[in-house]
Amino acid sequence: MGLNGVPILTLITWAPFAGAVLIMFTARHHPLAVRLIAAVATGISLLLSVVVYVAYDADAAGFQFYEKVALVPLLGISYEIGADGISLVLVLLTAIIIFSGVFASWTVATRSQEFYALLLTLVTGVFGVFVSLDLFLFFLFYELAVLPMYLLIGIWGTSAQIRPRGIFGWAIRETGVGSKEYAAMKLTLYLLLGSAFILVGILALYMAAGGSSFSFLEMEGAAFDPVVQRWVFLLFYGGFGVLAGIWPLHTWSPDGHSSAPTAVSMLHAGVLMKLGAYGIVRLGMGLLPEGTHDWVALIGTIATINIIYGALSAMAQTDLKYVIAYSSVSHMGIVLLGAATLTEAGLNGSVFQMFAHGIMTGLFFALVGLVYEKAHSREIFRMGGFGRMMPGIATAFTVGGLSSLGLPATAGFVAEFLTFLGAWRSTHSWWLFPAVAGTFLTAVYVLRVVKQIFWGPAPLHGEFHDLPDAKGPEWVALVLLMFVIVLFGMVPGLAIGPIDTATLPLLTRLGAWP
Amino acid sequence: MSGLALEIGLALLMLGVFAVGTVSHGDDRRLAGLLSAVGVLALTVGSFFLEPSPGGGRDAFVLDGLALFAKQLFLLATFIGILGSLSLPDPAFRRRAPEYYLLLLASLLGMLTLASARELILLFVAFELMSIPLYVLSGFLKREAEAVEAALKFFLVGTVSSAILAYGLSFVYAATGTTALAGVPPALEAGDPLLVLGLLLVLGGFGFKIAAFPFHMWVPDTYEAASTPFVAWLSVAPKAAGFVAIFRVYLEGVGDRVVLWVPILAGLAAITIVAGNLMALPQQNAKRLLAYSGIAHIGYMLVGLAAVSASGTAMILFYLVAYVFGNMGAFLVVETVAQAEGSVHLDALRGLAQRSPLLALAMLLSLLSLGGIPFVAGFWAKLYVFWAAAQAGLYWLVLLGAVLTVVALFYYLIVAKRMYIEAPQRPGRIAVSPPLALAILICILGVVGLGVYPTPLVELTIRVANGLF
Structure with a gap:
């Protein structure tokens, strides 16, 4: 149980929630105390995630730090958690992102107590999903991770500044596209629609496995009927795919991520979208090997559409936050492409990309938040020459950008290289071409933004003078995230080691290894 | 005679209320309401000391597990309803209080009898005893044109449904x-077409009472015009009674032939869910919104019924309990706000979170429960109903129901948006009268308690339902 008898995964999962409760009940009207509690609670999670990461026994592989307590014996629901290589990497990612998210949103002014309480509750849900080994528990945590989002975006979000014009202008005004309320509602409904499919899928598996237990490990042993596998896999792919941002169910993502407050964008684009991909890999591919083979061609093809479509859309944006949001859609395509290759390199690349993209998109959203806070603008072509005024932010943005386009020595390179290798070795080698074309397009839009805002000349009659650089607690987020990008780019083995111990058994079950 | 203990106790209570009504004078005769509340509470507590007994096969009146469970549910809902009614602001509710509470109790007596009835005539009489006071109560404010219209509409639809019910029952008898x-x-075993036709007509009659689509037309207008605490009660108790009657007629002892009902009930469930949820979407009046959402909830309960199994029945009973707490909680918060703002429009709820955080939280929890969100009662209710339907292999219905919960969440979230995101129309806390606050508190405790720890109730409902099959 746990690590040397300590229920360490429980501590990681519930520390933020304990922080949230503490914030609601003790820190009323003390903004600094609220932030300190949040920083300490997420700091504990981060510290313990590093501990489990180091303590993970790669030779033994499988699920470790296992805990189990029966919750509803009647239906076979239990609090059953554990972590393998994939979960560990994602738990670490979550911990890093939320810890830096707390610092990146240090300046939230209105109702900050409720903001941090909701944010920390949400994080408990995210951790919970990554460590759950009970499908029902998984679903509960999943809902917990989705629901607070509505209030977080609706109350603390910002509406887009750009109002679409043209023949759709009227319809757009009527529906309120671009406003934070619209984005919050759209995001919540899309994700809840996804969760409805997931719930039905979970119930179907539960019944097919005999209707006595929701345990993942027990279901892994059950051989499901091929017809069940085919349709349940599709339910999972559709349900989790919404959260993973698969085309054409991705449209909540740009709106939602652009309207959300900084920490929420970081967490949502950085971690929650991975939660969707994780669900497809863990529940879909892990439990339904034959179903996977039925649909893998579709998944890979849609993933290539994601890559190209997301990148082209990002190129067309004039709002900085929308560029980043669409780049997430594009990068999530790489994650799913890697998974769909069913090769060791591809699957490792997929999980590595979840991590790498999580970190770099977290960094991007933190930076966009900082830029907006100082310049009060997200319009790319109004800004310029910021490199002189805020060299720190400019450097961090460039590092993130280079990782995004896959420059060697950054984490993004490792992920993309492995995925491409996997794509080439897979049965659908043609996937390689759109994927590589996607990185080229990524380079175009990333470099364009970096040049325009930071390193190019300031526009004549520019309205921005003497903007300050990042300061104080904000540096914590930037430095931590940049450090992780470079560290995992230089020493990819740090992540590939544990990931590989989890992907090989998965591929064995899928009949794709050795 | 212990089988009739609750009915006799209630009859005595009604005599007491009647006596108070005859001796008290003046403009404030709410003593009758207080007496009813205390009496119903005493009966509720007393009901937990009764022991169910299965009863003989041909007994007309039984106090089996289902009857007792249903009676406790009716009593609890009535207690909450009476508490909510005590502080109604209109002077008519003070001056004519004995009338109001006597009618409420009369209807309750009908429900209690209905829960035990296993005989066609008793069933019909109990049904009418339950229904007729409801018509009077919905037109209680007899000087308001809207209330009279609503009562008349309710009355006409109700009597037609009673007529259809009686007509169907005559076929069953034949x-x-x-x-x-x-x-x-046994007759069903023989496959008599006359019986099937009769039972279909009976289902139509019950359909009006539980307000399943397409028998729902009276619901929104009646809800809008009648007093809110009464509507809160009307939206749960008679519907629960309707379901109990359906269990008695369609499921009890029918054995393998129950599968006959699956296509009809599944179809009714599907169309009710879809229609209720879609019609709720454009509503701007809180009571109409809850009226249509209530129709959708009936649809979800019908999903459990379509499973025609012990687990399906058990899960409807669980759903009913969750629905009592969630729906009454939401209606009573609407009433509280309406007493302060004079409006049941959704705009009256704007900025409630900043004005009265606890009231807003109560509303949010009720709505989340109605929407089926984890950690509150409604989630387990929906989940268990789906579970029962999945056991019966009705996956298409489960998928449809699950997808339409998202539509439901849209209109519940719109309300949440008014309360939490928009700014208040005017500042200041909203005053809550003590009995109303107590009623809301009971509902919220129920919603959260069942959400956190549903197991004992689930086990109880499964025990109760197993007695039917």
């Missing part, structure tokens, strides 16, 4: 040759 419900299963 086919079985007995007024005992125990005569139905």
Whole structure:
């Protein structure tokens, strides 16, 4: 149980929630105390995630730090958690992102107590999903991770500044596209629609496995009927795919991520979208090997559409936050492409990309938040020459950008290289071409933004003078995230080691290894 | 005679209320309401000391597990409803309080009898005893044109449904040759078409009472015009009674032939869910919104019924309890706000979170429960109903229901948006009268308690339902 008898995964999962409760009940009207509690609670999670990461026994592989307590014996629901290589990497990612998210949103002014309480509750849900080994528990945590989002975006979000014009202008005004309320509602409904499919899928598996237990490990042993596998896999792919941002169910993502407050964008684009991909890999591919083979061609093809479509859309944006949001859609395509290759390199690349993209998109959203806070603008072509005024932010943005386009020595390179290798070795080698074309397009839009805002000349009659650089607690987020990008780019083995111990058994079950 | 203890106790209570009504004078005669509340509470507590007994096969009146469970539910809902009614601001509710509470109790007596009835005539009489006071109560403010219209509409639809019910029951009698419900299963086994036709007509009659689509037309108008605490009660108790009657007629002892009902009930469930949720979407009046959402909830309960199994029945009972707490909680918060703002429009709820955080939280929890969100009662209710339907292999219905919960969440979230995101129309806390606050508190405790720890109730409902099959 746990690590040397300590229920360490429980501590990681519930520390933020304990922080949230503490914030609601003790820190009323003390903004600094609220932030300190949040920083300490997420700091504990981060510290313990590093501990489990180091303590993970790669030779033994499988699920470790296992805990189990029966919750509803009647239906076979239990609090059953554990972590393998994939979960560990994602738990670490979550911990890093939320810890830096707390610092990146240090300046939230209105109702900050409720903001941090909701944010920390949400994080408990995210951790919970990554460590759950009970499908029902998984679903509960999943809902917990989705629901607070509505209030977080609706109350603390910002509406887009750009109002679409043209023949759709009227319809757009009527529906309120671009406003934070619209984005919050759209995001919540899309994700809840996804969760409805997931719930039905979970119930179907539960019944097919005999209707006595929701345990993942027990279901892994059950051989499901091929017809069940085919349709349940599709339910999972559709349900989790919404959260993973698969085309054409991705449209909540740009709106939602652009309207959300900084920490929420970081967490949502950085971690929650991975939660969707994780669900497809863990529940879909892990439990339904034959179903996977039925649909893998579709998944890979849609993933290539994601890559190209997301990148082209990002190129067309004039709002900085929308560029980043669409780049997430594009990068999530790489994650799913890697998974769909069913090769060791591809699957490792997929999980590595979840991590790498999580970190770099977290960094991007933190930076966009900082830029907006100082310049009060997200319009790319109004800004310029910021490199002189805020060299720190400019450097961090460039590092993130280079990782995004896959420059060697950054984490993004490792992920993309492995995925491409996997794509080439897979049965659908043609996937390689759109994927590589996607990185080229990524380079175009990333470099364009970096040049325009930071390193190019300031526009004549520019309205921005003497903007300050990042300061104080904000540096914590930037430095931590940049450090992780470079560290995992230089020493990819740090992540590939544990990931590989989890992907090989998965591929064995899928009949794709050795 | 212990089988009739609750009915006798209630009759005595009604006599007491009647006596108070005759001796008290003046403009404030709410003593009758207080007496009713205390009496119903005493009966509720007393009901937990009663022991269910299965009763003989042809008994007309039984106090089995289902009857007792249903009676406790009716009593609890009535207690909450009376508490909510005590502080109604309109002077008519003070001056004519004995009338109001006497009618409420009369209807309750009908429900209590209905829960035990296993005989066609008793069933019909109990049904009418339950229904007729409801017509009067919905037109209680007899000087308001809207209330009269609503009452008339309700009355006309209600009597037509009663007529259809009686017509159907006559067919059932013709086919079985007995007024005992125990005569139905053997006749069904014989496959008598007259019986099937009769039972379909009966289902139509019940359909009006539980407000399943397309028998729902009276619901929104009646809800809008009648007083809110009464509507809160009307939206749960008679519907629960309707379901109990359906269990008695269609499921009890029918055995394998129950599968006959699956296509009809599944179809009714599907169309009710879809129609209720879609019609709720454009509503801007909180009571109409809850009226249509209530129709959708009936649809979800019908999903459990379509499973025609012990687990399906058990899960409807669980759903009913969750629905009592969630729906009454939401209606009573609307009433509280309406007493302060004079409006049941959704705009009256704007910025409630900043004005009265606890009231807003109560509303949010009720809505989340109605929407089926984890950690509150409604989630387990929906989940268990889906579970039962999945057991019966009705995956298409489960998928449809699950997808339409998202539509439901849209209109519940719109309300949440008014309360939490928009700014208040005017500042200041909203005053809550103590009995109303107590009623809301009971609902919220129920919603959260069942959400966190549903197991004991689930086990109880499964025990109760197993007695039917």
